[in-house]
Amino acid sequence: MFKDKVAVITGSASPQGLGCATAEALAEKGCNVVISDINQENCDKTAKMIADKYGVKAIGVAANVTVKADNTALATAAVEKLGRLDIWVNNAGVLRDDLFMRMSEEAWDLVQSVCLKGVFFGIQAATKVMMKAKYGKVVNIASVAGLVGSPGQANYASAKAGVIALTKTAAREYASRNICINAIAPGYIHTGMTGVLPDKIKEELAKMAPLPRPGTPADIARAVRFLASPEADFITGVVLRVDGGAAIGL
Ligand SMILES: NC(=O)c1ccc[n+]([C@@H]2O[C@H](COP(=O)([O-])OP(=O)(O)OC[C@H]3O[C@@H](n4cnc5c(N)ncnc54)[C@H](O)[C@@H]3O)[C@@H](O)[C@H]2O)c1
Numbered sequence: 001m002f003k004d005k006v007a008v009i010t011g012s013a014s015p016q017g018l019g020c021a022t023a024e025a026l027a028e029k030g031c032n033v034v035i036s037d038i039n040q041e042n043c044d045k046t047a048k049m050i051a052d053k054y055g056v057k058a059i060g061v062a063a064n065v066t067v068k069a070d071n072t073a074l075a076t077a078a079v080e081k082l083g084r085l086d087i088w089v090n091n092a093g094v095l096r097d098d099l100f101m102r103m104s105e106e107a108w109d110l111v112q113s114v115c116l117k118g119v120f121f122g123i124q125a126a127t128k129v130m131m132k133a134k135y136g137k138v139v140n141i142a143s144v145a146g147l148v149g150s151p152g153q154a155n156y157a158s159a160k161a162g163v164i165a166l167t168k169t170a171a172r173e174y175a176s177r178n179i180c181i182n183a184i185a186p187g188y189i190h191t192g193m194t195g196v197l198p199d200k201i202k203e204e205l206a207k208m209a210p211l212p213r214p215g216t217p218a219d220i221a222r223a224v225r226f227l228a229s230p231e232a233d234f235i236t237g238v239v240l241r242v243d244g245g246a247a248i249g250l
Contacts, residue, residue, distance in 0.1 A: 005090065022217055034074065034078045090140045116162040127179055130174075137227065138181040140181070147161070184237075188209070209243060
């Protein structure tokens with residue numbers, strides 16, 4: 001289904017993260033992938049692991065999503081080194097949790113910059129290439145925090161709510177160019193990002209989901225793969241919750 005297609009996944013170098021799982025899910029079905037993250041060496045390591053494991057082309061390209069020129073260079077690298085660009089997953093993210101009363105301006109700015117501005121730049125860079133091909137799939141990784149709010153995460157929850165609004169707006173703007181733009185809202189998934197949370201909070205987050213098992217990176221990756229596939233060709237502007245039912249009703 002993805003043979004000869006090319007996907008860029010931002011923030012995908014960490015082997016435990018959702019981005020790497022997404023790259024693997026796409027590569028498993030024959031997609032060539034660009035592994036992108038802030039550190040070139042880590043990108044190269046993950047790209048090699050994927051190329052060896054799945055027999056696809058995989059390259060590592062360092063890019064800081066908060067820098068517009070890095071996003072443009074990332075799209076250019078996909079086209080120049082792998083020949084095309086069909087799928088772009090805006091996955092990079094950071095947490096700097098704190099209560100409203102204590103949250104610093106730096107913590108606010110960093111999270112808004114990576115989680116929201118980075119997605120804006122990513123959509124711009126991806127669609128510039130995809131418009132010429134009159135085909136493309138962009139999947140933005142939001143969060144249930146952006147739907148229901150989350151104590152201690154004013155910066156993160158508002159950035160993720162912004163990602164949802166960006167997704168809907170971009171979906172409307174680019175529909176006439178046959179570019180589908182959707183979002184996934186994951187619930188709590190154990191990764192490097194959430195691994196640092198205190199155990200009590202992790203237990204509480206896991207309990208929010210009615211389904212009686214913890215979510216895994218592969219659960220998110222398969223949902224991204226669906227939205228990036230031709231099976232989702234008539235789907236644009238949706239926010240798909242992959243949260244074990246944690247935010248049922250929204
Ligand atoms: N894990 C969860 O429970 C959960 C829930 C909802 C949403 N999410 C979202 O899923 C995405 C992936 O998170 P994860 O849990 O795999 O965390 P992770 O920390 O494993 O992955 C995030 C990656 O983004 C990279 N990154 C950070 N700043 C960057 C920048 N400026 N430019 C490029 N890359 C940068 C990091 O190096 C890291 O590899 C994030 O957008 C996160 O907000 C995660």
